[in-house]
Amino acid sequence: MKASEYRTLPAEELKEKLEDLLDEMANLRIQKATHQMVSPSRIGIVRKDIARIKTLLREYDLGISEPTVES
Numbered sequence: 674m675k676a677s678e679y680r681t682l683p684a685e686e687l688k689e690k691l692e693d694l695l696d697e698m699a700n701l702r703i704q705k706a707t708h709q710m711v712s713p714s715r716i717g718i719v720r721k722d723i724a725r726i727k728t729l730l731r732e733y734d735l736g737i738s739e740p741t742v743e744s
Contacts, residue, residue, distance in 0.1 A: 676725050684733055684740040691726045694719055 679687065698719050704710045732738045 674722065674725075676729070679725055679729055680738075681741055683742065684730065687726050687730060687740075691723065691730070694723050694726070698723065 679690075682690070698716070701710070701716050701719060705713070705716070729738075733740045
């Protein structure tokens with residue numbers, strides 16, 4: 674996802690998505706170690722998505738931007 678797409682999600686969903694991505698990253702590392710990777714480029718994509726979400730959450734903590742509130 675793009676950063677603009679992540680900005681539309683509430684902070685709670687971002688935290689859930691972050692946990693899912695961290696789990697996926699752990700699975701990808703296991704696949705890499707056992708030489709069972711189907712798509713090696715997926716590691717880079719997941720790393721960048723993790724960084725995007727962490728950046729947004731940090732911006733919310735510092736008050737640089739406001740999280741989306743679910744209605």
